[in-house]
Amino acid sequence: MIYLKNIAFLVHDSDRVVQDVNLLVEGNRIKRIGSDIPVPGEGCLVMDCSDKMVAPGFVNLHTHLYQNMLKGVEDRLRIKEWCEEVTFPFVGVILEDAYSGDHRLSSFYGGLGAIEMLRSGITAFVDMDILSDDLFAMWERIGIRGTGAIQAVDKWVPEAFTSSPEAMRAEIISTIEHWHNKGLQRIAIAPSTPFTCTPEYLRWLRDTSEAYGLKTYCHVSETAWEVQESLRDTGMTPLQYLDSVGFLDYPFCAVHAVHFTEQERNLAAEREVSICYNPKSNGKLGSGIAPIVDYLNCGLKVGLSTDGAASNDLLDMFEEMRFGSMLQKLKYEDPAALTARQVYQMATENAAEIMGLDAGILEEGKLADMVIMDTGAVHFAPVHDVIQQIVYCGKSSDVRSVIIDGKLVMMDGVIQTVSEEELVGEGIALAEDRQRMIPYGRLHTD
Structure with a gap:
């Protein structure tokens, strides 16, 4: 289970944003959303989102x-x-x-x-x-x-x-x-x-x-x-x-x-x-x-x-x-x-x-696919209209953690499932043979 507590802004969908709530993930679904969810017992990951926004992936x-x-x-x-x-x-x-x-x-x-x-x-x-x-x-x-x-x-x-x-x-x-x-x-x-x-x-x-x-x-x-x-x-x-x-x-x-x-x-x-x-x-x-x-x-x-x-x-x-x-x-x-x-x-x-996914909205019973974002960066603050600011102010760097199918795949900016550094390094090494990758030499510097 994952328990997101004290969420500053929770985006249900494009029309509904609420403040100061909690969200409980159980299995691969959203179990509960509300202000009165008791803190689960042992084995539950608790994340403080008091300065964060939680939104659909x-x-x-x-x-x-x-x-x-x-x-x-x-x-x-x-x-x-x-x-x-x-x-x-x-x-x-x-x-x-x-x-x-x-x-x-x-x-x-x-x-x-x-x-x-x-x-x-x-x-x-x-x-x-x-x-x-x-x-x-x-x-x-x-x-x-x-x-x-x-x-x-x-x-x-x-x-x-x-x-x-x-x-x-x-x-x-x-x-x-x-x-x-x-x-x-x-x-x-x-x-x-x-x-x-x-x-x-x-x-x-x-x-x-x-x-x-x-x-x-x-x-x-x-x-x-x-x-x-x-x-x-x-x-x-x-x-x-x-x-x-x-x-x-x-x-x-x-x-x-x-x-x-x-x-x-x-x-x-x-x-x-x-x-x-x-x-x-x-x-x-x-x-x-x-x-x-x-x-x-x-x-x-x-x-x-x-x-x-x-x-x-x-x-x-x-x-x-x-x-x-x-x-x-x-x-x-x-x-x-x-x-x-x-x-x-x-x-x-x-x-x-x-x-055909049961996702894209944060509601009880929906798939637990969501992102946790910072809201305090200079380009985002102060917050007046959450949806407008996601669209017109948001950056990828605001995304701090990602939950997919109820599992935390990125936490505090670090991919949890694979070594990003190794993957990028090996991908770059494969791409170094440019003549083979791009036979027509479409690399211009002008």
Whole structure:
């Protein structure tokens, strides 16, 4: 058990903040919240939070952790050239290692990304990635709640990234059966984009998701180029194309959705499609600003995410909330567009709901996924409106302790489950061979 006493500010959700309360964690759930909880007996960890804020852990709805090895690589390319010249070469390196039986790279980038997210108060995430046993094992060691979204492709990408249809499908089934709902880990299905999958493959992925009860994600309409290519090749927009092959018949989250037309917004609302908002990534790649206010007005559920570190370059939900809110105010020229409460809800409750997690809110009976934050730093004080100040003043350095599934995985700024120093050191050592990691030399100093 964990007993948090004398909590200065407890954030239930985006609308409810209370002061001077206690919280009791028993097992992996929140047992009680109140001012009159008796101090438990022996064996309970008691933490004094008299100068702290306790809040739901952030939920990062979309990232690519392999890109943690590509920080600081190129900031002048649009998405197509960026894929071809930055990410594809590195994916080739990962696959080359995997085929040789060396999975250290996936283990370390998975670990580095998980720890960076923990330090930003992220307790759960969806990683659209090249999955391996070593990757899942690292997340489990660290103690973070991860969903490995199988990034599925069978066309457009380099031939080395695919194999026979039978082999790809068998590997997907094996991954699902081995890792879905094992410990804190889950599996999801994620066709990379509509244009990287044949109609037959999309239907099989949809049927497989339904058979195993998995969530589905896909990059959709991230750029105007993608929409134009889809119209040229199929006569339909990307979302219309997905609908035409039946992919929207099953619960689905559209990642990015920067360039949805009004017709697509209506289609998304009709099919109950959820949206994943990636403001910093869309900004760095010059993809555009997603019309999030329009989506909210259509009744769409919107979650927030960082995307990968190669297009961000931080996995920091505080920055994402700030940037995401301010972009909408600029887009609509309206200071009331996407308020602090709305964007905070996207980073917690909404993202958790889209993931299917019983988290994102601090209530009795909910999963015990939470962060303990300082409130006395000069950039945060004095406290007037807790939610606004989390969004507009908060920093990752304010996160002092993190509880996931009822276990303390970070305490007073120190990761409790693995040696962060050793993990970072080994990850840096692997990255030192820059010519191998980044074959096109996309390291500029100008």
